[in-house]
Amino acid sequence: MDFPAITHHGATQGVTGSCHQLDLDGAQSLLVDCGLFQGDESSPAANLAVDFPIEGIKALLITHIHIDHVGRIPSLLAAGFNGPIICSQPSARLLPLVLEDAFKLSVTRDQNTVDRYLKRVEQAIIAVPYDQWHELINTPDLICNVRLQRAGHVLGSAYIECDIHYLKTATNKRIVFSGDLGATLTPLLQPPKSPERADILVLESTYGDRLHEDRTHRQQRLEQAIDQALADHGTILIPAFSAGRTQELLYEIEDILHRKALLSAEPCQGEQEPRQGLPIDWPQLPIILDSPLASRFTQAYRELSDFWNDEARQRLSEGRKPLRFRQLITIDSHVQHQKAVNYLASTGRPAIVIAGNGMCSGGRIVNYLKAMLGDPRHQVLFVGYQARGTPGAVIQASEGAEGFVMIDLDAEMYEIKAKVATLGGYSAHADQKGLVDFVTGMQQWPAQIVLVHGEWRAKRALAAALFIHYDQMEHKVDVRISGMPTDS
Known part of the structure; x- marks a missing residue:
């Protein structure tokens, strides 16, 4: 296997269950999100199972606190994961609220057990400021730093940049996980800005086949x-x-x-009575x-x-x-x-x-x-x-x-x-234009894009839109649709 390598444990057949493992080498990896499946994608077995080995997972990185991105964390901890949970500062405040609710729904409502679980979660959380590199791994062979940038999806949401230095070969790889990217003009939130560069981009595609209604009105x-x-x-x-x-x-x-x-x-101004x-x-x-x-x-x-x-x-x-x-x-x-x-x-x-x-x-x-x-x-x-x-x-x-x-x-x-x-215009996800702009806003466009977190139609439409923009700039790109038999 060539490194770095990415394995998907969710959000491949649909829009939920986001969970992605970034293998840095043969012994060390990072996990990005660990969420529940919802709707037709859900089942008791799927939602409770962590059906992948956790040995070597050095940290869990959280893009944001929605349940389809964090809901399987109780199962991950029960499986023996004891590494740090890395997230933004707002997410560090909000995440225990989500996990307490998920724990009560899926495990037990016994308050003493809940309190012990929350104490364990809070001890594991490391709040990382936006826009600052945080060192996760530093060995003679490998250095890995991560940086969280605002994603504009929900308060605390982030896309994650993983900067990997292989010291023996003097090579560097920048992997970006988009998480859920927000739409423009979202109340309360600052909009996302594209990263400087990415060698590999793992990109959500929830609305990759459509444009949102005008949000200004x-x-x-x-x-x-x-x-x-x-x-x-x-x-x-x-x-x-x-x-x-x-x-x-x-x-x-x-x-x-x-x-x-x-x-x-102000009398006589505005419509004071409805139509009836x-x-x-x-x-x-x-x-x-x-x-x-x-x-x-x-x-x-x-x-x-x-x-x-x-x-x-x-x-x-x-x-x-x-x-x-x-x-x-x-x-x-x-x-x-x-x-x-x-x-x-x-x-x-x-x-x-x-x-x-x-x-x-x-x-x-x-x-x-x-x-x-x-x-x-x-x-x-x-x-x-x-x-x-x-x-x-x-x-x-x-x-x-x-x-x-x-x-x-x-x-x-x-x-x-x-x-x-x-009511249109209220999607918390970027539409096709927003997703394409996120890619083309980079100074160095990614050579490989992996589409996750979307229905087949949305992924295919987004892939086609990306190919058009790359062709116009005479750039080459390898677009992979996660979950397909040819996906590696």
Whole structure:
């Protein structure tokens, strides 16, 4: 085997389960992410198994804290891994929250066991500042340094540069793992910048076959969707994952409410009543965050405001509270949750509910769906990717469908009568242009690109787009689609 070499333990047949092993030589390797599979890609065996040898893995490098990138860490530790967990400073604050939740779901809820596990995790975490090289290995034969750069996907997200020096042969290799790259104009986050160079780039391709809608007006489209849905005096249900999307939504909803409040203070300005003529009391409209985990993440986001972008920090300096505004109601206990579900399902009180999880495959959003999908007053508003096989994908596909559509939730069938809408421009992933720009923005383009973390169609389309740009510059590139029989 020639070194360095890359082996993929996930994110090859689809978009989840990200886990990649970088073999530096015959005895030492690094692991980049260790995530759960979701949707059609998931199974109890796949999600709990670490079916690869862990001997020689010197460190686990984390690109970001989403569950499809870190959810198998409990299994990795149970298999005997005891090396450091390298991540960015914000991820070091957020990662224990994710891993505690994953541990409780997959192992046990016994608090003493959970506490021992979290202590072990926290002792293993090494927080590395952005833009600084960190030495991992220094032997007479090999030196390996890593650097984390902002990826713009979620707070703390990073792409990882691995700089490998083989001293006996006086050769150097730069391997870059993109993780999940963010789209432009993402609230709270600074955008990603391309690395200087890469010899090999392991590149995500989730949206490699499409272009996103214009993001400059996405908040305006969100406001319009809220106006239209609340005109029926129903509840807007927004499925959202606890970290990232929830905080983005709160940030933009706060700005909408801020402007609505300014307009309501100025008579004759703005549309004060929705189309059906039923007034909405905007200053009293409840924004319900129904997820204990999302609430903890939101609190952590507030504490990490030093890592926000300039616009978000400017709002703070003006005395605004983008993630803790007056109308925000957080629900923690299950009793409070059930009361909220029953109240909103039985009354005509307009409200916006943000609840997990983002693909409707579990979490508190499911109880809202069971109670409200059968009522046309309500609306399910999707703002994120729905993986194949998830309830969210089924509900999303019912948008505009003729006749009735049924959905299986917890082994019971429910008719979908509620309105269903999908709001574009909210993807946390770069689109095809963003992915290509990440590559072509380098001073030295990679000679080899390995496409992971995408459906077949997305990978093939992205590969074709990359070939076009390389041909135009008369550069050569070896593009490999992970998971194909020819992939090495």
